[in-house]
Amino acid sequence: MTYEELLIELISKDNKYFVMTSENRAAMRGITTQIKNNFIDTGITEQTMIGMAAGLALRGRVPIVHALATFLTMRAFEFIRTDVGIGNLPVKIMGSVAGFLSDGNGPTHQAIEDVSIMRGIPNVNVFCPADIEDFNICIRKVLEHPSPFYIRYLNLQPVVQHTAFEIGKAEIFGDGKDVAILVYGMLFAQAFKAKQILESKGFTVRLINMRCLKPIDEETILSTIEDCKLIVTLEDHFITGGLNTILAEILMKNKKTANVLPIALMNKWFKPALLNDVLEYEGFTGIQIAQKIEMAIS
Amino acid sequence: MIKERLNELQQISLRVREHIIHMSGNGGCFIGASLSCADLTVYLYNEFLNLTKENLKDENRDYLFLSKGHDVPALYGTYVELGWLEKERLQNHLKTNDFIYWHPNRNIPGIEFHSGSLGHNISVAAGVALDCKLKGIKNKIVVIVGDGECNEGSMWEALLVANAYKLDNLLVVVDRNQFQANFPTEELIPLNPFDKKFEAFGCSVKMIDGHNFESMEKAFTQFPFSEGKVSVIIAETVRGKGLPSIEKRADRWFVNFKQEEVKQLIQELHGEAKATLTSETIVAR
Numbered sequence: 001m002t003y004e005e006l007l008i009e010l011i012s013k014d015n016k017y018f019v020m021t022s023e024n025r026a027a028m029r030g031i032t033t034q035i036k037n038n039f040i041d042t043g044i045t046e047q048t049m050i051g052m053a054a055g056l057a058l059r060g061r062v063p064i065v066h067a068l069a070t071f072l073t074m075r076a077f078e079f080i081r082t083d084v085g086i087g088n089l090p091v092k093i094m095g096s097v098a099g100f101l102s103d104g105n106g107p108t109h110q111a112i113e114d115v116s117i118m119r120g121i122p123n124v125n126v127f128c129p130a131d132i133e134d135f136n137i138c139i140r141k142v143l144e145h146p147s148p149f150y151i152r153y154l155n156l157q158p159v160v161q162h163t164a165f166e167i168g169k170a171e172i173f174g175d176g177k178d179v180a181i182l183v184y185g186m187l188f189a190q191a192f193k194a195k196q197i198l199e200s201k202g203f204t205v206r207l208i209n210m211r212c213l214k215p216i217d218e219e220t221i222l223s224t225i226e227d228c229k230l231i232v233t234l235e236d237h238f239i240t241g242g243l244n245t246i247l248a249e250i251l252m253k254n255k256k257t258a259n260v261l262p263i264a265l266m267n268k269w270f271k272p273a274l275l276n277d278v279l280e281y282e283g284f285t286g287i288q289i290a291q292k293i294e295m296a297i298s
Numbered sequence: 299m300i301k302e303r304l305n306e307l308q309q310i311s312l313r314v315r316e317h318i319i320h321m322s323g324n325g326g327c328f329i330g331a332s333l334s335c336a337d338l339t340v341y342l343y344n345e346f347l348n349l350t351k352e353n354l355k356d357e358n359r360d361y362l363f364l365s366k367g368h369d370v371p372a373l374y375g376t377y378v379e380l381g382w383l384e385k386e387r388l389q390n391h392l393k394t395n396d397f398i399y400w401h402p403n404r405n406i407p408g409i410e411f412h413s414g415s416l417g418h419n420i421s422v423a424a425g426v427a428l429d430c431k432l433k434g435i436k437n438k439i440v441v442i443v444g445d446g447e448c449n450e451g452s453m454w455e456a457l458l459v460a461n462a463y464k465l466d467n468l469l470v471v472v473d474r475n476q477f478q479a480n481f482p483t484e485e486l487i488p489l490n491p492f493d494k495k496f497e498a499f500g501c502s503v504k505m506i507d508g509h510n511f512e513s514m515e516k517a518f519t520q521f522p523f524s525e526g527k528v529s530v531i532i533a534e535t536v537r538g539k540g541l542p543s544i545e546k547r548a549d550r551w552f553v554n555f556k557q558e559e560v561k562q563l564i565q566e567l568h569g570e571a572k573a574t575l576t577s578e579t580i581v582a583r
Contacts, residue, residue, distance in 0.1 A: 037432060040463065048421040048456045055425020058411065059357070063425075079452075082415050083422060087404075 001136060003155075004031045007064070010143065011038045017143070018056055021066040022049045026096060027153060028066070046071045050079035050091070057089035062143065069095025069111035069152065070102070073118055084148045085121040092143055093118075094153040098128075099185055099236030100270065100278050101154060107269035111152075115184075116241025118150035119214040125149045125167075126213040130188030133158035138165040138211060152185050159189045168215035176204030179293055180228040182221070182243055184210040187234050190279065193286020198293060213246060221250050225258040230297055232261045234289065239264040261296040263289060299515050307511050310379050311340045312567070315540045317375030317388055319563045325392040326554030326580065327400060330544065331369040334475035334508070334535040335442060339376040341514045342440060342471075351382050354407055360437050363423045366444035366473060367401040367413030374398060374406070382408050417450030419443070420470060424456055427465040438521065440469045446478025449487050454499055457528060461500030464526040470501070472530065473508065475537040479551055492532055501530040508533030543572050549579040 001009070008031055010017045019028055019039045032039055042049040046067050053063035065072070072095045073080070084091045095111060102109040119126045127142050129135040132155050142149050145167055163171055179198065183191040188209050195205040206228060208220060225231055233244040244262040251258060263284070271281045279285045283292070314336045322329040343349060347360040364373055377383035383406065390396035397405035401414030410426075413419050419441050427439040447453060460468055474492070476482055483489050493503045502523035507513040514533075523529040537551075538544035541563055544553075555563065555577050562573035 040428065042459045043462070045455050045459055047452045048424070048459045051418055051421025051452070051456060052425035052428065052459070054411070055422040055427075056429050057425075058422070059426055059429035061429060078415060079418065079421075082412075083418060086412055 003027055003132075003136065003139070006136065006139065007031060008034060010140075011035050016060055016062050018061045018063045019066070020049050020053055020063050022046045022071070024067045024096060027094065027155075046076035047079045050076045051083055053091045054079075054083035054087055054089050057084075057087070057091055062090050062092065064092045064094060064143065066094045066096065066153070068102075068109060069098035069114050070109050073111060073114040073150065077117060080118070080124065081121045085124050088123040089148060090146055091148045093148070093150045095150065096153045098152040098154070099187075100275060100282075100284070101186055103275040103278055104272050106272040110269050112237050112265050112269070113241065114150070114152070115213050115235075115237050115243075116245070120241070123147055125215060127211065128152040128184040128213060129154065129211060130162070130185065130209050131156045131158040134162045134171075134188075134209070134211070137162050141165055141167055154186055156186055156189065159192050162209075165211065168212050168217055170211055170217040170220045171209040172220065173207040173209070174205055176206045177228050178203040178205065179230040179232060179297060180206040180208060180224045181232045181234055181293070182208045182210060182224070182247065183234040184213060184243060185236060187236055187284060190284060190286045190289055191234055194289040194293065197286060197290035201294070203294075203297065210243065213243065216246055216250070218250055221247065222254060222256070225251070225256060229259060230261060230293070231258050232263060232293055232296075234263045236284065237264055239266050261293065263292060299512050304511055307340060307344060310344065311337050313379055314340055314372065314375035315567055316564060317378055318371040319541070319560060319567060321371045321374070321388060321391050322553050322563070323555045323557055323560040326552060327371045327391070328368040328552050329371070330477065330537040330547070330551050331366065331444065331473070331475065332371040333539045333541065334537050335366075335369050335473040336372040336375065336539070337509045337511070338442065338471060338473065338514070338533055338535070339372045340379075341511055341518070343376050343380060345515065346518050347438065347440065349408070351380070351407075358435050358437055361410050361423065361426055361439045363410055363413070363419040363439075363441045364402055365413055365419030365441050366416065366447050369444075369473070370400070370402045373402065373409065377406070377408050416444070416447040417452035420453055420456035420460070423468060424460040424465055427460065427468040428463060430467055431465065437467065438469060439467055440471060442471045442473060444478075445472055445474045445476065445483050445489060445492070448472070448489055448492075449478065457496070457499045457501060460528045465528055466522040466524070466526050469521055469529045469531065472532045473535050474532050475535045476546070477537045477548060477551070480548055482548065496530045496532075500527060502527040503530045503532060505532045505534065508535035509539055540567050541573070542566065543575055552580045553577060554580060
């Protein structure tokens with residue numbers, strides 16, 4: 001089922017679902033006429049869209065809002081924090097072209113602090129699927145959950161068959177003990193490649209698709225640090241506030257330590273280019289990730 | 299408006315102002331803005347809005363959003379007079395055992411949404427207005443904003459969108475007390491011609507005397523002013539209205555008066571001797 005089909009199904013079953021966009025129709029372009037009584041395009045107005053979403057939620061609706069992740073999470077940050085966060089309203093915030101997916105747009109469009117700032121808001125949860133199949137498997141539970149969610153929306157084809165989803169639970173591939181790669185979002189595919197390369201060289205690898213960054217699957221992380229010699233945090237996000245920081249928080253909270261290799265954007269915006277060239281330039285292809293891990297192991 | 303009702307409303311306003319003045323001691327409050335919009339809240343809740351203690355959760359009710367949240371003492375005072383809030387609870391102002399503080403929150407019956415950060419509640423109200431329109435509900439969604447608040451771009455953005463979608467069930471009331479925190483609006487960021495600005499954003503505008511109930515009735519009863527347009531009422535008001543010793547004073551925005559001063563101000567409100575104020579100005583912004 002595509003995202004558009006899911007939206008049509010949800011709306012036909014329950015009038016509470018309401019689709020909003022601040023003129024970013026990529027995810028629902030084909031169905032706007034069909035869902036016209038549950039749809040509004042507010043124009044290029046991220047703040048107003050979030051405020052209106054809060055108002056709709058006060059009336060019992062579940063607004064699903066769409067915009068580019070940078071403008072949504074940063075232009076409208078205070079509206080998300082103040083109206084949605086303080087209000088604890090079930091607004092679902094779909095940020096598109098987050099992380100490396102903004103490819104050639106440049107730093108203005110690079111949402112690479114979005115996880116950090118969204119998870120910092122009380123009540124707001126964070127869901128970052130690996131690809132469109134992962135998104136489709138998980139999104140129904142995210143939309144049906146009573147709390148606000150920030151979602152890194154994406155439309156990439158899967159490289160694996162994904163499994164069933166529970167809020168706050170990671171998806172685990174393999175039980176290797178040499179290295180565990182913790183990853184979220186579009187880099188999952190590169191991590192999967194890295195896993196295959198490392199395994200061909202005789203290393204055992206555990207690949208963990210985090211899915212939710214908040215609530216975080218602390219149980220899986222704790223068992224992984226017990227089992228595995230090296231823990232890699234892999235993210236198209238600034239090193240500050242994302243998965244690497246989340247891991248550090250869990251280690252401190254549980255009085256644990258681990259051998260950790262962070263692969264993230266180190267306090268700089270990435271080189272704008274076509275996606276594959278971005279990955280290559282910044283050192284985030286499967287091959288480059290495998291090389292970094294191999295060096296860290298040896 | 300019949301004379302008896304006018305007199306009743308004036309008496310209610312006087313008591314609401316007493317409540318506000320009492321809240322200006324023991325930690326203080328934004329007294330100037332609270333007094334400027336007190337007559338508006340008294341009129342709206344007593345005459346205009348379909349809101350009673352019994353229907354506060356009814357989905358067909360009218361809505362009032364106080365976007366300029368710092369004048370919430372005017373709401374508390376109005377709610378006490380309506381019987382929605384026990385008068386004794388005002389003693390809990392700024393106490394940790396209650397939810398009565400400097401800005402509104404939904405723990406107080408009647409308050410639809412929290413505010414305090416300016417420029418938010420027109421868009422929130424527009425969301426409510428949109429839902430009501432789609433469901434065919436014939437209700438009124440009112441937002442009180444400050445004139446200083448109109449510095450915020452998000453206000454104008456929300457009006458653009460609300461007019462694009464013809465939300466004529468939305469009424470914006472501007473408490474035009476001529477001041478923002480520290481300065482007269484026209485000295486810092488001029489707003490005039492104010493009505494023309496709202497009209498340019500697609501609204502239908504009326505100007506009224508925000509302390510005159512007959513002037514209010516004349517305008518409010520014509521709502522919605524134009525089909526398909528957001529209605530705006532610019533209510534000319536006086537900061538600190540009712541207390542000559544603080545009226546139109548830039549330095550009496552937020553105050554924390556001593557109990558003796560509070561006592562004197564209550565007397566001043568009733569036309570007795572003018573208060574002698576010695577508490578220092580608090581610059582909170």
